Structures are given as structure tokens and as C-alpha cells.
Amino acid sequence: QVQLVESGGGLVQAGGSLRLSCAASGRTLSRYLMGWFRRAPGKERDFVAAISRSGSNTYYKDSLKGRFTIFRDNAKNTVHLQLNSLKPEDTAAYYCAASVGGGANNYGLLEAYDYWGQGTQVTVSS
Numbered sequence: 001q002v003q004l005v006e007s008g009g010g011l012v013q014a015g016g017s018l019r020l021s022c023a024a025s026g027r028t029l030s031r032y033l034m035g036w037f038r039r040a041p042g043k044e045r046d047f048v049a050a051i052s053r054s055g056s057n058t059y060y061k062d063s064l065k066g067r068f069t070i071f072r073d074n075a076k077n078t079v080h081l082q083l084n085s086l087k088p089e090d091t092a093a094y095y096c097a098a099s100v101g102g103g104a105n106n107y108g109l110l111e112a113y114d115y116w117g118q119g120t121q122v123t124v125s126s
Contacts, residue, residue: 002027002115004096009120012086016124020081022096022117030054030074033099035113036081038092038122045095049081050107059107086124093119 008020020036035050049070050059058070067086072079079096097113106112 002029002032002098004098004115004117006094006096006117006120009094009122011123011125014087014124014126016086018083018086018122020083020094020096020120020122022079022081024077024079024098028074029072029077029079029098031100032115033102033107033112034070034072034079035097035099035102035107036070036079036094037097037110037113038090038094039119040089040092043092045110047108047110048094050102051079052103057104059104061108083122086122088124088126091122091124093121095119 002024003026005023036048037045038048039045051070055072067084069082096117098115099113102112
């Protein structure tokens with residue numbers, strides 16, 4: 001198994017930026033498709049972004065393209081999510097997840113992911 005710990009969340013004004021980080025231990029992160037999901041108040045957990053094992057492919061929720069960027073550093077066993085031009089509607093708990101068998105066909109599905117971090121809160125004020 002792999003353990004995932006997110007960090008980098010906080011309170012930011014609209015238009016600001018944050019960088020979320022996910023640190024892994026227990027297993028080499030390069031074997032997993034990695035994803036970020038978020039759960040906004042009163043809503044279900046939803047897909048944000050994912051990145052392939054080598055980092056050569058990235059996937060985004062369509063409405064977030066251009067503002068959010070996912071990247072990974074397999075040498076450091078980390079994955080990151082850069083959040084730019086933040087809006088109040090981005091307020092959510094953000095979760096890092098690892099998928100054993102996931103790929104291009106199912107990167108956005110909750111059920112594709114096997115391991116989850118505890119989440120880090122992002123709050124965007126207006």
C-alpha cells in the first residue's frame with residue numbers, strides 16, 4: 001500500500017494562487033496514476049486533475065483547464081496541484097489519490113482510485 005499526505009491548503013483571496021502537494025510513502029509513486037479530487041460544501045467529491053505514471057499525460061476537469069496544473073516528481077515521490085486565479089467556488093477539501101490500474105479510460109472516476117490522502121482545505125474568499 002501507499003500512504004498519501006496532502007499539504008498546502010489555506011485561505012486565499014479570489015484571484016490568488018496556491019500549490020498543493022501530496023507526499024507518498026510506503027510504495028514508489030511512479031507505479032500509480034495520480035489524481036486530485038475535491039469536495040465542495042454540500043457537494044459530492046469530484047474529479048479535478050490526473051497525471052499518468054510517467055507524467056507524460058495529464059487530464060483535467062474541462063472547466064478547470066488553464067487555471068489548474070498537475071505535475072509530479074517521481075524522484076521525490078510527490079505530486080502537486082498548482083491552483084491559479086482562484087475563485088470562491090473553488091473552495092473545497094482537496095484530496096490526492098493513487099490508482100493501481102487506472103488510466104486514460106477511467107482517470108476521472110472515484111472508483112478507479114485505491115488510496116486516498118486525508119485532504120487539505122482550500123478556502124477562497126471574495
